[in-house]
Amino acid sequence: MMEHDIFRALADPTRRTIFEKLATGSLNASALRQGMEISQPAMSQHLAVLRSARLVREQREGRFVNYEVDPDGLALIVEWLAKYRAYWPARIDALKLLLKDMDQ
Amino acid sequence: MMEHDIFRALADPTRRTIFEKLATGSLNASALRQGMEISQPAMSQHLAVLRSARLVREQREGRFVNYEVDPDGLALIVEWLAKYRAYWPARIDALKLLLKDMDQ
DNA sequence: GAATCGCATAAGTGTGTGCTTATGTGTCGT
DNA sequence: ACGACACATAAGCACACACTTATGCGATTC
Numbered sequence: 001m002m003e004h005d006i007f008r009a010l011a012d013p014t015r016r017t018i019f020e021k022l023a024t025g026s027l028n029a030s031a032l033r034q035g036m037e038i039s040q041p042a043m044s045q046h047l048a049v050l051r052s053a054r055l056v057r058e059q060r061e062g063r064f065v066n067y068e069v070d071p072d073g074l075a076l077i078v079e080w081l082a083k084y085r086a087y088w089p090a091r092i093d094a095l096k097l098l099l100k101d102m103d104q
Numbered sequence: 105m106m107e108h109d110i111f112r113a114l115a116d117p118t119r120r121t122i123f124e125k126l127a128t129g130s131l132n133a134s135a136l137r138q139g140m141e142i143s144q145p146a147m148s149q150h151l152a153v154l155r156s157a158r159l160v161r162e163q164r165e166g167r168f169v170n171y172e173v174d175p176d177g178l179a180l181i182v183e184w185l186a187k188y189r190a191y192w193p194a195r196i197d198a199l200k201l202l203l204k205d206m207d208q
Numbered sequence: 209g210a211a212t213c214g215c216a217t218a219a220g221t222g223t224g225t226g227c228t229t230a231t232g233t234g235t236c237g238t
Numbered sequence: 239a240c241g242a243c244a245c246a247t248a249a250g251c252a253c254a255c256a257c258t259t260a261t262g263c264g265a266t267t268c
Contacts, residue, residue: 001117003120004117004120007111007114007115007120008115008255010111010115011111011112011114011115012255012256013105013108014256016107016108016111020187023187023188023190023191028214028215029214029215029216030213030214030215038257039257039258039259040214040215040216041215041216041217041257041258041259041260042256042257042258043215044214044215044216044217045216045217045256045257046256047215047216048216048217062214062264062265062266063213063214063215063264063265063266064214064215064265065214065215065216069188069191070191071191071192074185074188074191074192075192077181077185078185078192081178081181081182081185083124083127084127084173084178086127087127087173087174087175087178088175088178088179088182112225116225116226118226132244132245133244133245133246134243134244134245142227143227143228143229144244144245144246145227145228145229145230145245145246145247146226146227146228147245148244148245148246148247149226149227149246149247150226151245151246152246152247166234166235166236166244167234167235167236167243167244167245168235168244168245169244169245169246
Protein backbone atom coordinates (compact mmCIF):
# COMPACT_ATOMS: atom_id res chain seq x y z
CA MET A 1 0.00 0.00 0.00
CA MET A 2 1.41 3.34 -0.99
CA GLU A 3 -0.38 5.20 1.78
CA HIS A 4 1.57 3.06 4.20
CA ASP A 5 4.85 3.73 2.41
CA ILE A 6 4.25 7.46 2.65
CA PHE A 7 3.54 7.62 6.36
CA ARG A 8 6.31 5.18 7.16
CA ALA A 9 8.74 7.27 5.14
CA LEU A 10 7.73 10.46 6.92
CA ALA A 11 7.95 8.83 10.35
CA ASP A 12 11.73 9.23 10.32
CA PRO A 13 12.99 12.70 11.29
CA THR A 14 16.06 12.45 9.07
CA ARG A 15 13.88 11.73 6.05
CA ARG A 16 11.61 14.65 6.89
CA THR A 17 14.66 16.90 7.03
CA ILE A 18 15.78 15.64 3.61
CA PHE A 19 12.30 16.17 2.23
CA GLU A 20 12.11 19.70 3.60
CA LYS A 21 15.48 20.50 2.06
CA LEU A 22 14.05 19.48 -1.29
CA ALA A 23 11.10 21.80 -0.75
CA THR A 24 13.40 24.68 -1.68
CA GLY A 25 14.42 23.05 -4.95
CA SER A 26 16.18 20.15 -6.65
CA LEU A 27 19.38 18.83 -5.12
CA ASN A 28 21.69 15.86 -5.65
CA ALA A 29 22.53 13.33 -2.93
CA SER A 30 25.86 14.93 -2.03
CA ALA A 31 24.39 18.40 -1.78
CA LEU A 32 21.68 17.04 0.49
CA ARG A 33 24.32 15.71 2.88
CA GLN A 34 25.77 19.20 3.47
CA GLY A 35 25.46 20.11 7.14
CA MET A 36 23.61 16.95 8.00
CA GLU A 37 26.14 14.60 9.64
CA ILE A 38 24.91 11.61 7.75
CA SER A 39 26.91 8.96 5.93
CA GLN A 40 26.66 8.53 2.17
CA PRO A 41 25.03 5.07 2.37
CA ALA A 42 22.52 6.30 4.94
CA MET A 43 21.52 9.16 2.65
CA SER A 44 21.22 6.77 -0.27
CA GLN A 45 18.99 4.46 1.75
CA HIS A 46 16.78 7.30 2.93
CA LEU A 47 16.36 8.55 -0.62
CA ALA A 48 15.42 5.05 -1.73
CA VAL A 49 12.66 4.97 0.89
CA LEU A 50 11.38 8.41 -0.10
CA ARG A 51 11.50 7.41 -3.75
CA SER A 52 9.51 4.21 -3.27
CA ALA A 53 6.94 6.27 -1.37
CA ARG A 54 6.63 8.59 -4.37
CA LEU A 55 7.51 11.53 -2.16
CA VAL A 56 10.64 12.16 -4.21
CA ARG A 57 11.68 11.48 -7.77
CA GLU A 58 15.11 11.30 -9.36
CA GLN A 59 16.57 12.83 -12.45
CA ARG A 60 19.91 11.38 -13.50
CA GLU A 61 22.48 13.78 -14.87
CA GLY A 62 25.72 12.04 -15.69
CA ARG A 63 27.10 10.62 -12.49
CA PHE A 64 24.90 12.91 -10.41
CA VAL A 65 21.34 12.15 -9.42
CA ASN A 66 19.14 15.14 -8.79
CA TYR A 67 16.24 14.65 -6.45
CA GLU A 68 13.08 16.72 -6.29
CA VAL A 69 9.73 16.64 -4.51
CA ASP A 70 7.26 14.36 -6.29
CA PRO A 71 3.77 15.88 -6.32
CA ASP A 72 2.22 12.40 -6.52
CA GLY A 73 3.10 11.60 -2.91
CA LEU A 74 1.83 14.94 -1.68
CA ALA A 75 -1.43 14.43 -3.55
CA LEU A 76 -1.96 11.14 -1.74
CA ILE A 77 -1.50 12.84 1.62
CA VAL A 78 -4.01 15.52 0.68
CA GLU A 79 -6.50 12.88 -0.38
CA TRP A 80 -6.02 11.04 2.88
CA LEU A 81 -6.50 14.27 4.82
CA ALA A 82 -9.71 14.97 2.93
CA LYS A 83 -11.38 12.11 4.78
CA TYR A 84 -11.18 14.16 7.96
CA ARG A 85 -12.18 17.55 6.67
CA ALA A 86 -15.25 17.50 8.93
CA TYR A 87 -12.84 17.76 11.88
CA TRP A 88 -10.61 20.50 10.57
CA PRO A 89 -10.66 23.58 12.74
CA ALA A 90 -12.55 26.42 11.11
CA ARG A 91 -9.55 28.71 10.96
CA ILE A 92 -6.18 27.43 9.85
CA ASP A 93 -3.98 30.19 8.57
CA ALA A 94 -1.85 27.82 6.55
CA LEU A 95 -4.94 26.53 4.86
CA LYS A 96 -6.08 30.01 3.99
CA LEU A 97 -2.81 30.49 2.16
CA LEU A 98 -3.34 27.22 0.32
CA LEU A 99 -6.78 28.27 -0.77
CA LYS A 100 -5.52 31.49 -2.28
CA ASP A 101 -2.87 29.63 -4.26
CA MET A 102 -5.35 27.11 -5.55
CA ASP A 103 -7.87 29.69 -6.65
CA GLN A 104 -5.66 31.28 -9.25
CA MET B 105 8.49 17.31 18.76
CA MET B 106 4.82 16.91 18.12
CA GLU B 107 5.27 16.75 14.35
CA HIS B 108 7.35 13.65 14.94
CA ASP B 109 4.73 12.10 17.23
CA ILE B 110 2.08 12.60 14.56
CA PHE B 111 3.94 10.98 11.69
CA ARG B 112 5.19 8.18 13.90
CA ALA B 113 1.65 7.53 15.10
CA LEU B 114 0.32 7.39 11.55
CA ALA B 115 3.11 5.11 10.38
CA ASP B 116 1.32 2.11 11.89
CA PRO B 117 -1.48 0.65 9.73
CA THR B 118 -3.50 -0.47 12.75
CA ARG B 119 -3.48 3.05 14.17
CA ARG B 120 -4.55 4.50 10.82
CA THR B 121 -7.47 2.06 10.78
CA ILE B 122 -8.46 3.15 14.27
CA PHE B 123 -8.15 6.77 13.29
CA GLU B 124 -10.27 6.27 10.18
CA LYS B 125 -12.94 4.53 12.24
CA LEU B 126 -13.12 7.63 14.39
CA ALA B 127 -13.57 9.79 11.31
CA THR B 128 -17.19 8.64 11.22
CA GLY B 129 -17.81 9.67 14.82
CA SER B 130 -16.95 9.16 18.48
CA LEU B 131 -16.42 5.59 19.72
CA ASN B 132 -15.20 3.94 22.90
CA ALA B 133 -12.27 1.53 23.03
CA SER B 134 -14.40 -1.61 22.99
CA ALA B 135 -16.50 -0.43 20.08
CA LEU B 136 -13.31 0.34 18.17
CA ARG B 137 -12.17 -3.26 18.60
CA GLN B 138 -15.25 -4.61 16.79
CA GLY B 139 -14.18 -6.52 13.69
CA MET B 140 -10.52 -5.69 14.18
CA GLU B 141 -8.89 -8.79 15.68
CA ILE B 142 -6.89 -6.81 18.16
CA SER B 143 -6.42 -7.45 21.87
CA GLN B 144 -7.68 -5.00 24.46
CA PRO B 145 -4.19 -3.99 25.67
CA ALA B 146 -3.01 -3.47 22.10
CA MET B 147 -5.96 -1.16 21.42
CA SER B 148 -5.29 0.72 24.62
CA GLN B 149 -1.64 1.19 23.68
CA HIS B 150 -2.50 2.38 20.19
CA LEU B 151 -4.99 4.88 21.58
CA ALA B 152 -2.32 6.16 23.97
CA VAL B 153 0.01 6.80 21.04
CA LEU B 154 -2.70 8.56 19.04
CA ARG B 155 -3.64 10.60 22.11
CA SER B 156 -0.08 11.77 22.81
CA ALA B 157 0.16 12.78 19.15
CA ARG B 158 -2.96 14.92 19.60
CA LEU B 159 -4.64 13.05 16.78
CA VAL B 160 -7.30 11.79 19.17
CA ARG B 161 -8.80 13.05 22.40
CA GLU B 162 -10.72 11.23 25.10
CA GLN B 163 -13.95 11.99 26.86
CA ARG B 164 -14.58 9.87 29.94
CA GLU B 165 -18.12 8.73 30.55
CA GLY B 166 -18.39 6.53 33.59
CA ARG B 167 -16.32 3.43 33.00
CA PHE B 168 -16.30 4.07 29.27
CA VAL B 169 -13.84 6.30 27.46
CA ASN B 170 -15.10 7.82 24.25
CA TYR B 171 -12.49 8.74 21.68
CA GLU B 172 -12.84 11.27 18.90
CA VAL B 173 -10.64 12.89 16.27
CA ASP B 174 -8.69 15.82 17.67
CA PRO B 175 -8.58 18.72 15.19
CA ASP B 176 -5.29 19.92 16.69
CA GLY B 177 -3.32 17.03 15.21
CA LEU B 178 -4.95 17.45 11.82
CA ALA B 179 -4.14 21.15 11.87
CA LEU B 180 -0.46 20.35 12.40
CA ILE B 181 -0.46 18.06 9.37
CA VAL B 182 -2.09 20.75 7.26
CA GLU B 183 0.51 23.28 8.39
CA TRP B 184 3.29 20.84 7.56
CA LEU B 185 1.77 20.22 4.13
CA ALA B 186 1.57 23.94 3.51
CA LYS B 187 5.36 24.07 3.22
CA TYR B 188 5.10 22.12 -0.01
CA ARG B 189 2.18 23.83 -1.65
CA ALA B 190 4.43 24.93 -4.50
CA TYR B 191 4.64 21.25 -5.49
CA TRP B 192 0.98 20.37 -5.22
CA PRO B 193 -0.47 19.23 -8.50
CA ALA B 194 -2.73 21.89 -10.00
CA ARG B 195 -5.82 19.71 -9.90
CA ILE B 196 -6.65 17.66 -6.87
CA ASP B 197 -10.32 16.88 -6.68
CA ALA B 198 -10.18 16.18 -2.98
CA LEU B 199 -8.72 19.60 -2.43
CA LYS B 200 -11.46 21.24 -4.43
CA LEU B 201 -13.94 19.69 -2.02
CA LEU B 202 -11.96 21.01 0.91
CA LEU B 203 -11.99 24.49 -0.49
CA LYS B 204 -15.75 24.51 -0.77
CA ASP B 205 -16.16 23.37 2.80
CA MET B 206 -13.74 25.94 4.11
CA ASP B 207 -15.37 28.83 2.29
CA GLN B 208 -18.64 28.65 4.11
C1' DG C 209 42.88 2.80 -19.22
C1' DA C 210 43.57 3.86 -14.56
C1' DA C 211 42.18 6.58 -10.88
C1' DT C 212 38.55 9.16 -8.99
C1' DC C 213 34.04 10.53 -8.19
C1' DG C 214 28.81 10.01 -7.18
C1' DC C 215 25.85 6.88 -5.85
C1' DA C 216 23.75 2.13 -4.87
C1' DT C 217 23.77 -2.23 -2.58
C1' DA C 218 25.12 -6.02 0.80
C1' DA C 219 25.71 -7.74 5.27
C1' DG C 220 25.86 -7.19 10.11
C1' DT C 221 24.48 -4.83 14.50
C1' DG C 222 22.04 -2.17 18.16
C1' DT C 223 17.74 0.02 19.17
C1' DG C 224 12.86 0.92 18.73
C1' DT C 225 8.30 -0.85 18.31
C1' DG C 226 4.10 -3.63 18.50
C1' DC C 227 2.58 -7.62 20.25
C1' DT C 228 1.62 -10.90 24.16
C1' DT C 229 0.26 -12.30 29.11
C1' DA C 230 -0.48 -10.70 33.59
C1' DT C 231 -2.00 -7.41 36.73
C1' DG C 232 -3.78 -2.86 38.41
C1' DT C 233 -7.41 0.89 38.73
C1' DG C 234 -11.79 2.81 38.66
C1' DT C 235 -16.90 2.25 37.75
C1' DC C 236 -21.28 0.00 37.64
C1' DG C 237 -24.94 -3.39 39.06
C1' DT C 238 -26.92 -6.20 42.47
C1' DA D 239 -19.59 -5.32 49.67
C1' DC D 240 -18.76 -8.21 45.94
C1' DG D 241 -18.31 -9.49 41.23
C1' DA D 242 -18.29 -7.99 36.56
C1' DC D 243 -16.94 -4.71 33.41
C1' DA D 244 -14.03 -1.03 30.68
C1' DC D 245 -9.76 0.35 30.36
C1' DA D 246 -4.67 1.24 31.60
C1' DT D 247 -0.12 -0.31 32.72
C1' DA D 248 3.97 -3.58 33.35
C1' DA D 249 7.18 -6.80 31.66
C1' DG D 250 8.97 -9.73 28.22
C1' DC D 251 9.69 -11.07 23.42
C1' DA D 252 10.05 -11.21 18.26
C1' DC D 253 10.64 -8.39 14.56
C1' DA D 254 11.42 -4.06 11.88
C1' DC D 255 14.39 -0.39 11.11
C1' DA D 256 18.20 2.86 10.78
C1' DC D 257 22.83 2.77 11.15
C1' DT D 258 27.65 1.05 10.18
C1' DT D 259 31.59 -0.85 7.12
C1' DA D 260 32.66 -2.88 2.88
C1' DT D 261 32.06 -3.43 -1.84
C1' DG D 262 29.99 -2.78 -6.55
C1' DC D 263 28.83 0.01 -10.59
C1' DG D 264 28.63 3.55 -13.98
C1' DA D 265 30.35 8.09 -15.41
C1' DT D 266 34.07 11.48 -15.60
C1' DT D 267 38.90 13.05 -15.70
C1' DC D 268 43.64 12.81 -16.60
